[in-house]
Amino acid sequence: MTTQHQGFSAEVARARTIRYTWWLAALAVIVVISTVRLYTGADRITAPGTLRAAIIGACPILLAGLGGLWAERAGIVNIGLEGQMLLGTWGAAFFAYHYGPLAGVLGAALMGLLGGLLHAIATVSFGVDHIISGVAINIVGLGAIGFLAKTTFDDLEGGGPRNLSGYSTPPEFTVPLVADGARSLADRNWFIISDVAGAIAGVTTRLSLLTVLTFVLVGVTAWVLWRTSFGLRLRSCGENPQAAETLGIDVYRYKYVAVLISGAFAGLGGAYLAMVASSSFTVGQTGGRGYIGLAAMIFGNWRPSGVLTGSLMFGYTDGISLLSNSGVLVHALLLLVAIGLAVFAVLKLRAAEKITAAVMAGLSIGAFVWYFSSDSVNTSFTGMTPYVVTLFVLAVFSQRLRMPAADGQQYRRGGAG
Amino acid sequence: MTTIDVEARGIGKRFPGVVANHDVSLHIRPERVHALIGENGAGKSTLMKILYGVQGADDGEIVVDGRPVTFSSPTDAIAAGIGMVFQHFMLADNLTIAENIVLGAEKRHGIGEAAKREIRTISERFGFGLDPDALVEKLGVADRQRVEILKVLYRGARLIILDEPTAVLVPQEVDALFANLRELVGQGCSVLFISHKLDEVLSIADDITVMRRGTTVGTADPARATKAELAELMVGSELPSPATAESTVTERPVLRLETVTVADETGREVLHDISLTVHAGEVVGIAGVEGNGQSELVEVVMGMMRARSGSIHLGDDDITRLNTRAVRDLGVGFVPEDRHRHGLVLDYPLWENRVLGHQTSAPAVRRGLVSRKGARADAQRIIEQFDVRTPGVDTSARALSGGNQQKFIVGREMSGEPRLLVASHPTRGVDVGAQAAIWDHIREARREGLGVLLVSADLDELIGLSDRLEVILRGRLTARFDPSTVTASDLGEAMTGGGVVAS
Numbered sequence: 001m002t003t004q005h006q007g008f009s010a011e012v013a014r015a016r017t018i019r020y021t022w023w024l025a026a027l028a029v030i031v032v033i034s035t036v037r038l039y040t041g042a043d044r045i046t047a048p049g050t051l052r053a054a055i056i057g058a059c060p061i062l063l064a065g066l067g068g069l070w071a072e073r074a075g076i077v078n079i080g081l082e083g084q085m086l087l088g089t090w091g092a093a094f095f096a097y098h099y100g101p102l103a104g105v106l107g108a109a110l111m112g113l114l115g116g117l118l119h120a121i122a123t124v125s126f127g128v129d130h131i132i133s134g135v136a137i138n139i140v141g142l143g144a145i146g147f148l149a150k151t152t153f154d155d156l157e158g159g160g161p162r163n164l165s166g167y168s169t170p171p172e173f174t175v176p177l178v179a180d181g182a183r184s185l186a187d188r189n190w191f192i193i194s195d196v197a198g199a200i201a202g203v204t205t206r207l208s209l210l211t212v213l214t215f216v217l218v219g220v221t222a223w224v225l226w227r228t229s230f231g232l233r234l235r236s237c238g239e240n241p242q243a244a245e246t247l248g249i250d251v252y253r254y255k256y257v258a259v260l261i262s263g264a265f266a267g268l269g270g271a272y273l274a275m276v277a278s279s280s281f282t283v284g285q286t287g288g289r290g291y292i293g294l295a296a297m298i299f300g301n302w303r304p305s306g307v308l309t310g311s312l313m314f315g316y317t318d319g320i321s322l323l324s325n326s327g328v329l330v331h332a333l334l335l336l337v338a339i340g341l342a343v344f345a346v347l348k349l350r351a352a353e354k355i356t357a358a359v360m361a362g363l364s365i366g367a368f369v370w371y372f373s374s375d376s377v378n379t380s381f382t383g384m385t386p387y388v389v390t391l392f393v394l395a396v397f398s399q400r401l402r403m404p405a406a407d408g409q410q411y412r413r414g415g416a417g
Numbered sequence: 418m419t420t421i422d423v424e425a426r427g428i429g430k431r432f433p434g435v436v437a438n439h440d441v442s443l444h445i446r447p448e449r450v451h452a453l454i455g456e457n458g459a460g461k462s463t464l465m466k467i468l469y470g471v472q473g474a475d476d477g478e479i480v481v482d483g484r485p486v487t488f489s490s491p492t493d494a495i496a497a498g499i500g501m502v503f504q505h506f507m508l509a510d511n512l513t514i515a516e517n518i519v520l521g522a523e524k525r526h527g528i529g530e531a532a533k534r535e536i537r538t539i540s541e542r543f544g545f546g547l548d549p550d551a552l553v554e555k556l557g558v559a560d561r562q563r564v565e566i567l568k569v570l571y572r573g574a575r576l577i578i579l580d581e582p583t584a585v586l587v588p589q590e591v592d593a594l595f596a597n598l599r600e601l602v603g604q605g606c607s608v609l610f611i612s613h614k615l616d617e618v619l620s621i622a623d624d625i626t627v628m629r630r631g632t633t634v635g636t637a638d639p640a641r642a643t644k645a646e647l648a649e650l651m652v653g654s655e656l657p658s659p660a661t662a663e664s665t666v667t668e669r670p671v672l673r674l675e676t677v678t679v680a681d682e683t684g685r686e687v688l689h690d691i692s693l694t695v696h697a698g699e700v701v702g703i704a705g706v707e708g709n710g711q712s713e714l715v716e717v718v719m720g721m722m723r724a725r726s727g728s729i730h731l732g733d734d735d736i737t738r739l740n741t742r743a744v745r746d747l748g749v750g751f752v753p754e755d756r757h758r759h760g761l762v763l764d765y766p767l768w769e770n771r772v773l774g775h776q777t778s779a780p781a782v783r784r785g786l787v788s789r790k791g792a793r794a795d796a797q798r799i800i801e802q803f804d805v806r807t808p809g810v811d812t813s814a815r816a817l818s819g820g821n822q823q824k825f826i827v828g829r830e831m832s833g834e835p836r837l838l839v840a841s842h843p844t845r846g847v848d849v850g851a852q853a854a855i856w857d858h859i860r861e862a863r864r865e866g867l868g869v870l871l872v873s874a875d876l877d878e879l880i881g882l883s884d885r886l887e888v889i890l891r892g893r894l895t896a897r898f899d900p901s902t903v904t905a906s907d908l909g910e911a912m913t914g915g916g917v918v919a920s
Binding site for chain 2 (some may be wrong): 228229232235236239240242243244245246247248249351352398402404405406
């Protein structure tokens with residue numbers, strides 16, 4: 001009994017150490033960013049406007065990532081997020097135009113949910129390969145909204161065969177005092193303080209209700225999946241459905257529910273694109289964010305907090321690539337990437353993974369060379385930033401991840417024992 | 418705790434083309450350990466699945482405490498007080514012990530502290546010593562089994578069905594399990610214990626029922642029955658013995674490992690300084706608690722893992738850096754530990770499975786192309802020579818029982834006259850009939866000069882078949898025994914590190 005007790009307190013102590021390490025790492029990241037900002041003179045990398053763009057870039061990815069998380073925690077790979085998001089963009093535009101912004105949000109979720117239903121029927125009931133079904137949904141989703149836009153938007157005022165504008169969007173608000181205070185601090189260009197203030201100002205200025213909802217959903221997802229028996233059952237279907245079955249759990253039902261919720265989240269991501277990131281609908285405006293959401297989920301090790309981190313990172317690169325004169329910003333980012341890679345190479349070297357360390361070091365040197373041999377990154381490249389970062393981050397981080405054990409596997413009832 | 422009385426009457430179950438159970442009758446009395454014995458494919462598993470509601474019966478009825486019941490799912494069986502511990506544990510590795518236990522029974526005590534308290538209470542009452550917050554991934558086999566039993570108890574089960582619970586345990590762990598079972602029975606539970614290890618059955622059971630070819634063929638009283646009698650009921654023949662008659666050991670080394678050290682992906686040493694020689698005509702048995710480096714030893718010989726230092730020779734050939742293909746081509750047969758993961762492609766017909774692992778040599782392959790005719794003929798030869806019970810070479814491997822799958826693998830690995838056979842648990846989950854056949858084939862090949870590296874958890878097999886025993890503990894060879902003088906308890910002690918049961 002005593003040994004068990006010691007083991008227990010050791011566990012607690014370790015958890016505490018891990019938490020400290022995380023805080024220290026976060027602080028170190030801020031210090032590095034701040035230093036890079038002062039050194040490069042690219043003050044805009046932590047300006048409120050940039051960070052606001054980052055949040056707006058992050059939210060659709062975050063919603064897609066959370067959607068992916070719901071499905072994969074139940075063992076279904078939902079690569080159809082992209083298609084479900086596309087359906088969501090149309091749903092948001094259509095319902096918001098006719099019935100107002102709230103209906104737009106709900107309509108987008110509903111359209112995404114329909115996409116999820118299609119995926120659930122294919123993968124859960126008929127045992128279709130998850131990837132094939134998902135890709136089919138992406139293709140069908142694009143075709144469907146093209147058709148729907150042509151038939152429903154062409155005759156509307158502000159509409160065309162492939163676009164629609166002039167509908168109302170969810171309200172935005174600015175937190176009084178905090179936003180102005182933070183903004184004035186941010187303008188001073190003080191080391192660290194201005195960077196943090198910039199982040200606060202970016203978050204509190206012209207904040208959309210849909211953004212608030214998105215961040216609330218991160219907490220809701222974490223709470224439901226890890227603190228309720230419903231969530232436990234859902235996760236068990238992704239870890240070992242046969243075991244769940246022997247305990248009397250209706251695995252099919254939980255998989256269905258999970259994929260439906262997944263689709264609805266992706267639909268909300270579409271709503272965000274069509275209502276907050278821009279105020280108009282265009283066919284195909286997701287631009288692969290469904291896939292990036294999936295990447296954020298994998299980067300986040302199938303956990304809500306990880307998905308949040310990944311989305312913010314992708315959102316940031318996505319956000320700045322849309323700003324004017326982004327070449328200079330991406331150029332400053334290059335230095336940040338070079339430093340990050342160097343740190344990673346050192347960590348890998350200490351873990352005795354020589355080859356990985358060497359590759360990291362090589363890439364790091366490449367990034368340094370690129371940074372010092374140019375003044376700006378060509379604008380043709382800046383648009384690629386989020387995608388390059390996606391590839392890159394997955395290549396670096398996907399080595400020690402733990403996905404749900406039965407993720408992507410076919411499950412048939414009655415196979416237990 | 419109230420007691421439970423379960424009776425199965427005239428149970429029948431048919432699958433397309435097979436009668437799995439017919440006219441099966443069984444009476445599990447309250448507060449008794451009831452053993453169900455029979456060969457693989459005798460229909461024990463089907464009966465259990467029916468009792469636990471995984472499958473429905475076509476005929477007959479189940480009577481609990483005098484009332485007929487029908488189970489359409491495990492939920493119904495659980496509600497009636499019946500719980501089951503599967504042979505292949507039904508646990509989610511990435512969840513904690515508590516999460517695995519409360520799953521599906523969240524209504525009893527929620528999923529928070531109250532549930533953990535209840536788990537601790539049960540764990541202490543039966544001396545399981547489990548921490549509800551530990552991840553299942555980190556547990557050893559014996560602890561996993563306790564989690565499974567706890568899972569069943571947490572649901573208030575009064576009849577606990579255990580499917581071959583001792584197959585994966587070392588002797589000391591078996592003793593601990595039996596103590597746990599005695600405790601359970603003492604507190605009002607009933608236990609249905611499925612096994613084909615007769616001495617264990619005789620030592621733990623209060624009642625014995627024997628199954629053969631899908632039906633119950635008799636009952637026995639453990640106080641009076643002997644192993645021979647039970648075996649005769651089970652297979653209609655005498656109990657096979659693994660004992661090897663005369664020594665055929667030669668001086669010619671077939672496999673020579675010199676100071677081999679192996680590390681896993683994280684850099685931890687899983688094998689340390691292993692030196693070992695297998696001579697022609699010699700069976701070297703590796704005894705050890707699972708997870709002490711046996712799998713790695715096999716994998717490093719087979720070229721599935723790389724040695725960090727040291728050398729491995731097959732005869733005069735250095736195979737330290739060779740891949741599995743090259744090692745096999747030099748004349749090494751390999752019976753893998755997990756026949757479903759490594760030995761067979763379950764959905765391939767037998768003749769295609771015959772080609773696997775021999776895709777560079779006749780008769781399965783000629784001039785670089787698969788020879789359908791040659792492979793089929795040779796698969797047929799294996800079926801006849803090794804007595805594989807199957808309708809034909811076109812049957813998919815999945816349709817065979819475990820014992821027949823294993824006989825087929827052994828047959829395949831013995832073809833092409835290998836110099837060395839690396840056999841990992843060659844008779845795990847195999848019934849006595851097939852076990853005897855596999856032992857006979859290994860013995861025969863050994864007489865003809867085959868060297869065998871035998872890894873097994875079955876001590877009878879190790880002692881009976883080996884010419885020399887090596888004990889592996891935490892990646893080191895720690896002791897050497899002569900199988901003709903060693904006892905199971907000596908060996909068990911050495912395997913667990915000198916009498917202390919590893920926790």
